[in-house]
Amino acid sequence: MDARxxxxxxxxxxxxxxxxxxxxxxxxxxxxxHEDRTGEKKILRAVAERLGDDGKIVVCTVxxxxxxxxxxxxxxxxxxxxxxxxxxxxxxxxxxxxSPRAMRILEGATGVFFxxxxxxxxxxxxxxxxxxxxxxxxxxxGGVIAGTSAGASAMSETMLVANHGEASYRIxxxxxxxxxxxxxxxxxxxxxxxxxxxxxxxxxxxxxxxRVLGVGIDEDTAIILERQRVFRVLGAGxxxxxxxxxTTYSNLGEEDSDRTLSSFGITVHMLSQGDRFDLSTRVPHAxxxxxxxxxxxxxxxxTE
Amino acid sequence: MDARxxxxxxxxxxxxxxxxxxxxxxxxxxxxxHEDRTGEKKILRAVAERLGDDGKIVVCTVxxxxxxxxxxxxxxxxxxxxxxxxxxxxxxxxxxxxSPRAMRILEGATGVFFxxxxxxxxxxxxxxxxxxxxxxxxxxxGGVIAGTSAGASAMSETMLVANHGEASYRIxxxxxxxxxxxxxxxxxxxxxxxxxxxxxxxxxxxxxxxRVLGVGIDEDTAIILERQRVFRVLGAGxxxxxxxxxTTYSNLGEEDSDRTLSSFGITVHMLSQGDRFDLSTRVPHAxxxxxxxxxxxxxxxxTE
Numbered sequence: 209m210d211a212r213x214x215x216x217x218x219x220x221x222x223x224x225x226x227x228x229x230x231x232x233x234x235x236x237x238x239x240x241x242h243e244d245r246t247g248e249k250k251i252l253r254a255v256a257e258r259l260g261d262d263g264k265i266v267v268c269t270v271x272x273x274x275x276x277x278x279x280x281x282x283x284x285x286x287x288x289x290x291x292x293x294x295x296x297x298x299x300x301x302x303x304x305x306x307s308p309r310a311m312r313i314l315e316g317a318t319g320v321f322f323x324x325x326x327x328x329x330x331x332x333x334x335x336x337x338x339x340x341x342x343x344x345x346x347x348x349x350g351g352v353i354a355g356t357s358a359g360a361s362a363m364s365e366t367m368l369v370a371n372h373g374e375a376s377y378r379i380x381x382x383x384x385x386x387x388x389x390x391x392x393x394x395x396x397x398x399x400x401x402x403x404x405x406x407x408x409x410x411x412x413x414x415x416x417x418x419r420v421l422g423v424g425i426d427e428d429t430a431i432i433l434e435r436q437r438v439f440r441v442l443g444a445g446x447x448x449x450x451x452x453x454x455t456t457y458s459n460l461g462e463e464d465s466d467r468t469l470s471s472f473g474i475t476v477h478m479l480s481q482g483d484r485f486d487l488s489t490r491v492p493h494a495x496x497x498x499x500x501x502x503x504x505x506x507x508x509x510x511t512e
Numbered sequence: 513m514d515a516r517x518x519x520x521x522x523x524x525x526x527x528x529x530x531x532x533x534x535x536x537x538x539x540x541x542x543x544x545x546h547e548d549r550t551g552e553k554k555i556l557r558a559v560a561e562r563l564g565d566d567g568k569i570v571v572c573t574v575x576x577x578x579x580x581x582x583x584x585x586x587x588x589x590x591x592x593x594x595x596x597x598x599x600x601x602x603x604x605x606x607x608x609x610x611s612p613r614a615m616r617i618l619e620g621a622t623g624v625f626f627x628x629x630x631x632x633x634x635x636x637x638x639x640x641x642x643x644x645x646x647x648x649x650x651x652x653x654g655g656v657i658a659g660t661s662a663g664a665s666a667m668s669e670t671m672l673v674a675n676h677g678e679a680s681y682r683i684x685x686x687x688x689x690x691x692x693x694x695x696x697x698x699x700x701x702x703x704x705x706x707x708x709x710x711x712x713x714x715x716x717x718x719x720x721x722x723r724v725l726g727v728g729i730d731e732d733t734a735i736i737l738e739r740q741r742v743f744r745v746l747g748a749g750x751x752x753x754x755x756x757x758x759t760t761y762s763n764l765g766e767e768d769s770d771r772t773l774s775s776f777g778i779t780v781h782m783l784s785q786g787d788r789f790d791l792s793t794r795v796p797h798a799x800x801x802x803x804x805x806x807x808x809x810x811x812x813x814x815t816e
Contacts, residue, residue, distance in 0.1 A: 377706050377730060377750045377782075402681050405709015408750065411782050426681060446681045446712065446772050457798050459784065468750050468784035472796045476780045478681075478715050480763065480772035492776045494761050 211308035211315070218338035219306070223345060225390040234347035236392055236433040240399040240425030240445065241324055241357035245285045250504070251430045251443050252282075256289035257507050258352045259318045264293035266317045270300075270333050271325025271358040278323045286321075297339075305337035314342045319352035322359025328369060330362040331388060340389070353391055360399045360425060364388040368398055368413055377408040380465035385413065392433065394487065398424040401448060408469075410450050415460060415471040418452030421490065429481075437487045441479045442500055451475040451490050515612035515619070522642035523610070527649060529694040538651035540696055540737040544703040544729030544749065545628055545661035549589045554808070555734045555747050556586075560593035561811050562656045563622045568597035570621045574604075574637050575629025575662040582627045590625075601643075609641035618646045623656035626663025632673060634666040635692060644693070657695055664703045664729060668692040672702055672717055681712040684769035689717065696737065698791065702728040705752060712773075714754050719764060719775040722756030725794065733785075741791045745783045746804055755779040755794050 209217075235258055243251040259265055267282045269275035279296045286294045297313045297320075299305040314320070320343060322330060334340045347353050353363070361367045367388035398410045401424035414422040425431060426445025433439040441447045456473040463470075479485060482495035513521075539562055547555040563569055571586045573579035583600045590598045601617045601624075603609045618624070624647060626634060638644045651657050657667070665671045671692035702714045705728035718726040729735060730749025737743040745751045760777035767774075783789060786799035 377784075402709060402712045405706060405711070407709070407711040407752075408706040408782070411780070415782075444772065446774075448711075454779075457796075459798065459800075463784075463801060467801050468748065469782060470750075470784045470787050470798060471782040472798070474780045474782070475758075476715070476778045478712070478719075478773060478775040478778070480681075480767075480774045483774050492761075492774075494763065494774060494776070496763075497767060497771050 211311035214311045214342070215306060215308055215338045218341035222336055223341040224336070225344065225393065232348050232436055233350040235352045236363060237352060237354040237430055238360045238363050238392065238397055238425065238433070239354065239356035239430040240360060240401055240427050242400070242427040243356055243430065243443070244428055245281050249285055249289060251428070252285050253289055253508070254430070254432060254442055254504055255319060255321065255352060255354045256286060256291050257504070259291055262293075263291050263318045264295065264316050265291050265319040265321055266295045266297050266314055267321045267323065269296065269298045269323050271327060271330045271362070272323050273325060282321065282323065299333050299339065302333055302337055305334045305339040310339045311342060314339070314346065317346055317351065319354065320346060322355035322362060324357030324359060327358040327361040327367055327388070328386060330358065331367070331386060335387070335389070343389070347391060357399050360397050362389050363392040364395055364397045365390045365393060365420060366396055368396065368409065377412070377468050378465070379412075379460060379463060379467055379469050381409065381412065394420055396420045396422050398422065400427055402426045402445065407448065410448070411471055411474055412469050414450045414452035414474070415455060415458045415469065418455055421487065422448075422450030422452070424448035424450065438484055439487065440484050440500065441481050442504070443481060447479045449477040449479065449485055449492065451477070453490065515615035518615045518646070519610060519612055519642045522645035526640055527645040528640070529648065529697065536652045536740055537654040539656045540667060541656060541658040541734055542664045542667050542696065542701055542729065542737070543658065543660035543734040544664060544705055544731050546704070546731035547660055547734065547747070548732055549585050553589055553593060555732070556589050557593055557812070558734070558736060558746055558808055559623060559625065559656060559658045560590060560595050561808070563595055567595050567623065568599065568621045569595050569623040569625055570599045570601050570618055571625045571627065573600065573602045573627050573629075575631060575634045575666070576627050577629060586625065586627065603637050603643065606637055606641055609638045609643040614643045615646060618643070618650070621650055621655065623658065624650060626659035626666060628661030628663060631662040631665040631671055631692070632690060634662065635671070635690060639691070639693070647693070651695060661703050664701050666693050667696040668699055668701045669694045669697060669724060670700055672700065672713060681716070681772050682769070683716075683764060683767060683771055683773050685713065685716065698724055700724045700726050702726065704731055706730045706749065711752065714752070715775055715778055716773050718754045718756035718778070719759060719762045719773065722759055725791065726752075726754030726756070728752040728754065742788055743791065744788050744804065745785050746808070747785060751783045753781040753783065753789055753796065755781070757794065
């Protein structure tokens with residue numbers, strides 16, 4: 209389809225997540241930031257190996273204030289991993305995210321990778337534009353959508369917004385949220401998790417509505433979500449699942465917003481490589497870390 | 513009793529925690545570090561108000577590498593709070609901790625306050641010395657033992673030892689522990705909790721043996737443990753109780769020590785000022801933050 213026609217079509221009928229009820233064939237790879245880009249590249253390799261034999265990845269640097277250097281790093285990494293087609297898409301405005309140029313770059317893409325930076329730049333620039341509809345289309349047709357750091361947070365339905373300064377345990381602190389891209393449904397992602405000590409804010413976020421599951425991802429660590437309801441852990445760090453459904457009490461509605469949060473009876477699962485988590489039942493399943501390496505290796509061999 | 517005789521007595525029959533089965537009348541005030549020392553001094557006030565009308569507090573700077581300046585800060589604070597007798601005890605060796613001089617300084621003390629620094633300096637210098645026996649004696653006879661930062665960690669049965677560098681989610685990282693003063697039984701205390709992002713290491717510690725309850729205390733926040741089995745929260749931050757008794761699985765015994773920890777089904781309670789926690793039943797109870805201010809204020813008025 210002509211790129212200009214595609215823009216018109218998406219402007220007429222935007223693809224929003226709610227309309228499919230989450231029945232996608234796509235794969236989400238959500239990374240806690242600082243993934244290895246020059247050595248073994250375990251996580252980027254997992255992205256590359258899911259792009260298909262004639263794979264095309266589009267690196268979207270919209271979140272970053274240093275898009276050039278980031279693009280160079282990812283271009284080298286994905287080329288080194290043997291991805292046949294590596295493209296870059298930087299958008300600096302909603303006009304660009306609604307342009308035929310963006311459609312042309314995304315034409316035939318089997319994967320899109322969102323870099324780190326500021327998650328609000330991602331959502332404010334591309335939210336509900338034709339580029340976002342195209343992203344949904346790629347995802348629904350079985351493509352890979354990956355994001356690291358801010359790109360990871362943006363995958364959430366409701367996303368945490370950067371909050372510099374204090375240890376963020378105040379009731380009001382946990383209110384710094386915004387609507388995300390909603391590719392990861394019923395989840396709220398946090399990144400650089402152990403490194404930046406973010407348990408307090410994730411507990412705060414989940415306490416506000418235990419319908420969403422809190423998922424905190426350490427650096428150089430990722431969750432791979434295939435077939436929508438089970439994710440697996442890959443990488444060096446841990447993934448913390450914060451399940452608020454067992455919460456027995458919180459003071460959210462009772463105390464002033466500058467008071468400190470109380471929240472009792474939260475369930476926390478700490479997962480490491482190989483472990484799986486069933487999002488339907490909210491139950492973790494243990495697998496040896498090696499099993500994941502073996503599986504990824506087999507996948508690599510299979511596509512060569 | 514003569515100080516020299518006291519030393520001999522304690523050398524002959526050291527007071528160790530196990531012998532009483534934890535039946536103490538004393539009060540423990542365990543502080544997450546950086547408590548306010550110049551303004552409202554909410555937490556130090558709570559210490560001061562529990563010392564009695566003719567109270568004597570001994571500030572023990574053994575943990576610190578800057579004992580002079582710390583002593584000056586605490587001396588000013590406790591004098592400003594109207595404590596009649598404020599003394600300092602610095603010990604630089606086990607010989608000093610076993611000296612008649614130490615006994616004389618602790619004579620008649622109704623409270624002992626341990627400053628921050630290095631918790632291993634506290635335990636290695638005073639563990640099982642006559643000074644430690646005297647500390648037990650003060651505690652058992654209804655005195656106040658308080659500690660902040662390293663002084664807080666040292667209260668634990670088994671204590672976490674400082675671990676600089678990585679985000680500490682490795683199986684081996686969580687092994688950095690040592691025997692503590694054991695005044696807080698069945699508990700493992702961590703401090704500067706949200707500020708230094710220590711949830712991973714506390715989960716690691718509790719996973720090793722869910723018999724002990726993990727208690728992570730934020731800065732300018734304290735737990736007050738009276739009558740041994742219930743603590744209350746006072747101060748600006750939060751207290752995180754990590755209960756491993758619900759843990760369903762961990763990979764501690766299965767994976768190599770440089771692997772990342774998995775631990776499923778941990779229960780976490782986030783408490784703020786006013787909230788209470790019953791150590792026997794491991795159940796939190798919610799109280800408004802104001803109720804604690806009122807109670808502390810009444811106590812202050814009562815002793816004036």
